[in-house]
Amino acid sequence: MATRTFPEMPTASSLLSVYASLSASIMIFRTMFEQIVPAQLRRYAVDIAKHYWKPNTSELILLFEEKDGYNPNEMFNAAQLFLSTRITRDSKRLKITKSMKEKHINIKLAESEVIVDSFEGVKVTWTYLSQQQKKMNGDNDDGHPFVSEKKYMELKFDKNYKDIIITSYLPFIIKKAQEVKIQKKVVQLHNLRSPHSAHFNYKQSVNLDHPSTFETLAMDQKMKKEIMDDLDLFVRRKEFYKKVGKAWKRGYLLYGPPGTGKSSLVAAMANYLKFDIYDLQLMNVKDDSSLKDILLDTSNRSILLIEDIDCSILPDRKGPTLPNAPRLNDPKFSLSGLLNFIDGLWSCCGDERIIIFTTNHKDRLDPALLRPGRMDMHIHMSYLTMDGFRTLAANYLNIHDHHWRFREIKELIKSNKVTPAEVAEELMKSDNVEVVLEGLVKFLKRKRMGDDENHQIENGIHDEEAEIREAKKTKIIS
Numbered sequence: 001m002a003t004r005t006f007p008e009m010p011t012a013s014s015l016l017s018v019y020a021s022l023s024a025s026i027m028i029f030r031t032m033f034e035q036i037v038p039a040q041l042r043r044y045a046v047d048i049a050k051h052y053w054k055p056n057t058s059e060l061i062l063l064f065e066e067k068d069g070y071n072p073n074e075m076f077n078a079a080q081l082f083l084s085t086r087i088t089r090d091s092k093r094l095k096i097t098k099s100m101k102e103k104h105i106n107i108k109l110a111e112s113e114v115i116v117d118s119f120e121g122v123k124v125t126w127t128y129l130s131q132q133q134k135k136m137n138g139d140n141d142d143g144h145p146f147v148s149e150k151k152y153m154e155l156k157f158d159k160n161y162k163d164i165i166i167t168s169y170l171p172f173i174i175k176k177a178q179e180v181k182i183q184k185k186v187v188q189l190h191n192l193r194s195p196h197s198a199h200f201n202y203k204q205s206v207n208l209d210h211p212s213t214f215e216t217l218a219m220d221q222k223m224k225k226e227i228m229d230d231l232d233l234f235v236r237r238k239e240f241y242k243k244v245g246k247a248w249k250r251g252y253l254l255y256g257p258p259g260t261g262k263s264s265l266v267a268a269m270a271n272y273l274k275f276d277i278y279d280l281q282l283m284n285v286k287d288d289s290s291l292k293d294i295l296l297d298t299s300n301r302s303i304l305l306i307e308d309i310d311c312s313i314l315p316d317r318k319g320p321t322l323p324n325a326p327r328l329n330d331p332k333f334s335l336s337g338l339l340n341f342i343d344g345l346w347s348c349c350g351d352e353r354i355i356i357f358t359t360n361h362k363d364r365l366d367p368a369l370l371r372p373g374r375m376d377m378h379i380h381m382s383y384l385t386m387d388g389f390r391t392l393a394a395n396y397l398n399i400h401d402h403h404w405r406f407r408e409i410k411e412l413i414k415s416n417k418v419t420p421a422e423v424a425e426e427l428m429k430s431d432n433v434e435v436v437l438e439g440l441v442k443f444l445k446r447k448r449m450g451d452d453e454n455h456q457i458e459n460g461i462h463d464e465e466a467e468i469r470e471a472k473k474t475k476i477i478s
């Protein structure tokens with residue numbers, strides 16, 4: 001029987017001494033390398049070594065750095081917003097932020113957090129990373145070198161799917177990020193006034209906290225739907241406007257008596273579209289040239305609002321003077337200046353612009369303003385109807401179906417010219433529904449009597465005037 005021989009096994013002490021001499025040699029080599037070879041050459045050698053010795057991988061990594069030079073990198077921001085929609089239960093560390101102006105809490109990935117996503121069957125892995133960088137030039141006040149943080153995202157995937165990722169996944173991320181941005185957007189109200197006016201700052205901005213929405217608006221349901229459909233069509237027609245060669249803008253004229261909800265409708269439109277409002281106070285605009293400066297400072301996806309257009313503007317220099325238009329100090333400002341600029345330069349150098357004029361007296365407007373193609377939709381805000389009252393009752397009193405007082409209220413509303421503002425005021429007078437509705441009925445009755453009296457007085461005056469005219473005629477004839 002053959003006997004197997006084993007090579008002599010090294011002892012533990014001999015292994016230890018080999019290890020010790022090996023690490024000593026590496027250390028000596030490293031020290032010599034660092035002393036003899038200059039730093040730049042060392043880095044170059046390490047890069048080359050890394051390049052040739054890196055493991056053979058089929059992965060491709062795309063880097064999304066926070067900054068592109070000194071400019072913010074939109075793709076980094078888009079990726080951050082997009083990934084906030086991909087956070088799952090498995091996420092371990094998340095960053096929570098909120099600024100004073102924001103209404104929502106932002107949830108973002110914390111450093112080193114990984115998210116696995118899949119797109120058209122391709123698995124991708126996102127990692128959020130940051131790196132501290134010491135600035136070569138300059139120290140802090142305390143003598144320490146400046147340290148900045150470089151933030152970036154890594155997107156890793158199989159390189160065979162490079163085309164899908166670049167041509168489809170990245171645009172998908174941009175689109176999703178845009179949706180999140182719109183969803184989170186806090187609508188702002190900017191007050192625009194002339195840069196040469198007494199106020200140094202000609203654009204004051206605040207969050208628009210107007211709670212008005214299409215749901216809370218008391219108006220004809222059919223008209224409400226028409227407006228919402230019109231807005232929806234407008235925002236999704238980018239390509240259409242481009243195709244037909246028209247600027248992507250839409251004009252609305254809101255007219256009706258005071259207190260019928262013109263301003264509330266503007267706020268509802270802004271809240272619906274998440275568009276900022278630029279409130280242009282024409283009384284404070286000095287001349288055509290400052291108007292241009294102001295308008296050029298407005299952003300896309302916004303509403304330019306000019307309220308009470310009949311009172312706040314002088315007509316075209318060539319056109320007739322409006323009976324109630326107050327005279328501005330400087331006659332350089334004109335309606336034609338405003339309209340030409342809005343139709344021309346302003347609408348062409350921006351996208352998704354809405355312009356809204358409001359007035360209590362449509363009949364007093366300059367025809368130039370009403371000509372077709374200028375204001376695309378004329379919206380009449382009228383006195384309260386029963387339909388509108390039901391919306392107010394649901395909002396203010398939480399009555400969603402019927403109340404025994406509604407029949408009487410319906411009759412009173414029908415025979416009265418009452419504004420939603422007046423009724424809203426009445427509905428706020430108590431927490432007790434019965435008390436409020438009783439008060440409303442009394443108010444509507446009083447108002448009807450008052451209207452009747454006014455009507456009679458007006459008729460009386462007319463009769464008197466007619467008598468005087470008749471008397472004068474008789475006198476002349478005789």
Ligand SMILES: Nc1ncnc2c1ncn2[C@@H]1O[C@H](COP(=O)(O)OP(=O)(O)OP(=O)(O)O)[C@@H](O)[C@H]1O
Pocket residue numbers: 216217218219256257258259260261262263264265360381420421422424
């Ligand atoms: N249609 C409406 N639906 C709901 N609330 C309304 C409506 N109209 C008026 N209101 C209530 O009345 C208040 C004043 O209305 P709003 O300022 O919108 O009217 P307006 O037509 O713009 O008036 P003005 O012509 O005087 O500017 C609103 O804040 C709101 O509470």
